[in-house]
Amino acid sequence: QSVLTQPPxxxxxxxxxxxISCSGSSSNIGNNYVSWYQQLPGTAPxxxxxxxNKRPSGIPDRFSGSTSGTSAxxxxxxxxxxxxxxxxxxxxxxxxxxxxxxxxGGTKLTVL
Amino acid sequence: EVQLLESxxxxxxPGGSLRLSCAASGFxxxxxxxxxxxxxxxKGLEWVxxxxxxxxxxxxxxxxKGRFTISRDNSKNTLNLQMNSLRAEDTAVYFCxxxxxxxxxxxxxxxxxxxxxxxx
Numbered sequence: 075q076s077v078l079t080q081p082p083x084x085x086x087x088x089x090x091x092x093x094i095s096c097s098g099s100s101s102n103i104g105n106n107y108v109s110w111y112q113q114l115p116g117t118a119p120x121x122x123x124x125x126x127n128k129r130p131s132g133i134p135d136r137f138s139g140s141t142s143g144t145s146a147x148x149x150x151x152x153x154x155x156x157x158x159x160x161x162x163x164x165x166x167x168x169x170x171x172x173x174x175x176x177x178x179g180g181t182k183l184t185v186l
Numbered sequence: 187e188v189q190l191l192e193s194x195x196x197x198x199x200p201g202g203s204l205r206l207s208c209a210a211s212g213f214x215x216x217x218x219x220x221x222x223x224x225x226x227x228x229k230g231l232e233w234v235x236x237x238x239x240x241x242x243x244x245x246x247x248x249x250x251k252g253r254f255t256i257s258r259d260n261s262k263n264t265l266n267l268q269m270n271s272l273r274a275e276d277t278a279v280y281f282c283x284x285x286x287x288x289x290x291x292x293x294x295x296x297x298x299x300x301x302x303x304x305x306x
Contacts, residue, residue, distance in 0.1 A: 113231075118297065119223075119281075121292055130294060162230065162231050171251075172243075173245055174233060174247055175233030175236060177230060177232065
């Protein structure tokens with residue numbers, strides 16, 4: 075049972091837009107920045123979004139992030155077959171001792 | 187170019203110990219917090235432990251507290267994870283990870299991972 079809640083799967087057609095939600099609480103998303111990661115099969119995760127809505131260099135602006143209260147959302151526009159991957163949200167949780175990193179359970183994106 | 191290379195994974199019996207290491211290069215190691223993140227077969231990411239750039243502050247997931255110890259040697263650009271009292275549920279690929287700015291912030295680089303299997 076992950077501290078952050080994501081839908082297990084989402085799907086959309088090529089060229090369309092999809093959003094992935096990440097629900098937390100006041101001790102994590104409500105109190106710290108959220109980051110998003112893409113994990114292609116058999117590879118290490120890759121940073122897509124940091125500090126809620128910032129993109130590292132090299133990440134296309136098709137990827138966007140936002141937060142509202144204790145929830146975060148990853149948006150992907152202009153879907154491509156290469157976007158098929160698992161997506162994870164992550165943040166820091168301050169309810170547990172000195173703090174701990176936490177991730178969502180992951181969302182599998184299928185591009186139909 | 188940032189590189190993180192994990193080593194030390196393998197097969198260990200329940201109750202046993204294992205020490206993972208991560209050799210870092212391509213950045214000023216002691217300026218950045220580091221973490222270990224694991225992924226059980228077919229499962230999602232689980233944050234395991236983190237350490238500040240100086241090594242003076244350490245953090246642990248409840249699931250490993252008291253059994254795992256994170257450390258770093260800034261003179262050798264190496265991150266370590268000492269794992270004791272291993273359980274079957276510790277079986278996972280363990281990733282070495284670099285914090286982008288702060289321990290509570292994003293992870294901007296990941297190693298390729300090393301597999302730890304706990305089984306009799």
